[in-house]
Amino acid sequence: MVSEYQRLLDGPKLKSSVITRYIATRIPGLIPQKSELIFDQAFWNPFKPLTQVTLHQWNLFFAGFWCWTWDAFDYFSVSMNVSHLAKEFDVEASDITWGITLVLMLRSVGAFVFGALSDRYGRRYPLITVMAILACLQIGLGFVQTYKQFLGVRALFGIFMGGVFGPAYAIALEDAPDVAHGILSGIFQQGYAFGYLLVVVFQRAITDNASKSWRALFWFSAGPCVIWVCWIWSLNESNAFQLHHEHAKATHQGDATRAFVKQAQTALKRYWLAAIYMVLMMAGFNFASHGSQDLYPTLLTKQMDYGRDRSTVTNSVCNLGAIAGGVFIGHLSNYFGRRLMVIVCCIGGGAMVYPWAYVRSSAINAGAFFMQFFVQGAWGIVPIHLAELSPPEFRSFVGGLSYQLGNLASSASSTIEATIGERFPLYDDQGVKRQDVYDYAKVMAIFMGCVFGYLLLIMLIGPENRHADLSYQEQFEEFDRDLDDDEKEKADHIETV
Structure with a gap:
């Protein structure tokens, strides 16, 4: 797989023969090599590879994990309170989903700024900055009085939440051993599902019981951010980043800024096609996630008339399925490949659309569990897949920005579902139109069927760079050669002139 990806980066040369050869390898490339299918103890026990993770690596991993988890907590605090917020500000549910x-939409701004800062100056300070500001914004959100104020604060949220993923996934994974990359990727990504699960629990414990309702939940969420800031402050940078930083200074006589600019030029020339693909890929993943999650609590409470306790149980089951799927599929991707496991998840998720959206008995919990098992199982490969496909010198920037541009492409998921759902009102047994109750199940089922089809296709045609070295060492010689080639081209040009 590595040689295939390196061929893609050579130019890339968009000749018909190269394109034809690449397309011909898409399906055969899904079949794992016999040398990779080692069914040892580590295969049957997904937690066995974790024994090779050192204390230093665990410290970095969980620092990134908790920042990512709290990013999810901040995000889903609004999703869980769409009805409360709509009533508070006297607007429609679709207006709140616009928030x-x-x-x-604005996450890409944060990903651009903090991703670049992370690759230039290290992972720690960008993470400290965004988590500290998010804590302040959570407190402020609890005091908003109008819908316009709500939108203004959420816009700022978007910018700083977008700066979390790039440095967080880089610091969490780049020092980890290769054998544990798959399962650590799954665990890290499911920090988002874990954050959703925590919101479900604290929604029931705080929002449903506190006199300040949803405001109390936002105030509470600011507290743990202070813990994550102190934790990251106490850490050293990852060994991988320190190695890269020292090499960059040595290559350019101590001028790290000049090295950073030169590497950016080289990366742009070599990785532009891979970067475009990653954005398209992440659009598919984000459509799957937001399309199956954001409006689901509203479907349960409004269309199915679930009470608070029953809705809490079903949403908790969803996230337990997500966590199980992310860990399990992430682990298997180390053996069977990132692309193949996502394709399997698309097929499995498609089979779960009906029981997830239409079953009215308690059996819906099984459909909800397995829907999120496959959706978030596919997501389990995302952090490590992005790390392997990204330029080694710009892992935080390219991986984070691709992720958030995909978010931008899928940003209207919940609004689309809510708006189209309002075209399908539901009626009671007497034929009277129910107030503010729509057939969200129909819209969400069709939406998710289309998303699974798109994601399957995009993974089928895409590249893979499994088992790439994330420590930078193997890339130094190749990158230095490219930089030397650039200097030689400049010299030849000057001589010609």
Whole structure:
């Protein structure tokens, strides 16, 4: 797989023969090599590879994990309170989901700024900055009085939440041993599902019981951010970043800024096609996630008339399925490949659309569990897959920005579902139109069927760079050669002139 990806980066040369050869390898490339299918103890016990993770690596991993988890907590605090917020500000549910869309649209700004800072100056300070500001914004959100104020604060949320993923996934994974990459990727990504699960629990414990309702939940969420800031402050940078930083200074006589600019030029020339693909890929993943999650609590409470306790149980089951799927599929991807496991998840998720959306008995919990098992199981490969496909010198920037541009493309998911759902009102047994109750199940089922089809296709045609070295060492010689080639081209040009 590595040689295939390196061929893609050579130019890339968009000749018909190269394109034809690449397309011909898409399906055969899904079949794992016999040398990779080692069914040892580590295969049957997904937690066995974790024994090779050192204390230093665990410290970095969980620092990134908790920042990512709290990013999810901040995001889903609004999703869980769409009805409360709509009533508070006297607007429609679709107006509140516009606040969700606004966050997703502005995340790319934060990913651009903090991703670049992370690759230039290290992972720690960008993470400290965004988590500290998010804590302040959570407190402020609890004091908003109008819908416009709500949108303004959520817009700022979008910028700073977008700066979390890039440095967080880089610091969590780049020092980890290769054998544990798959399962650590799954665990890290499911920090988002874990954050959703925590919101479900604290929604029931705080929002449903506190006199300040949803405001109390936002105030509470600011507290743990202070813990994550102190934790990251106490850490050293990852060994991988320190190695890269020292090499960059040595290559350019101590001028790290000049090295950073030169590497950016080289990376742009070599990785532009891979970067475009990653954005398209992440759009599919984000459509799957937001399309199956954001409006689901509203479907349960409004269309199915679930009470608070029953809705809490079903949403908790969803997230337990997500966590199980992310860990299990992430682990298997180390053996069977990132692309193949996502394709399997698309097929499995498609089979779960009906029981997830239409079953009215308690059996819906099984459909909800397995829907999120496959959706978030596919997501389990995302952190490590992005790390392997990204330029080694710009892992935080390219991986984080690709993720958030995909978020931008899918930002209207919940608004689309809510708006189209309003075209399908539901009626009671006497034929009277129910107030503010729509057939969200129909819209969400069709939406998710289309998303699974798109994601399957995009993974089928995409590249893979499994087992790439994330420590930078193997890339130094190749990158230095490219930089030397650039200097030689400049010299030849000057001589010609």
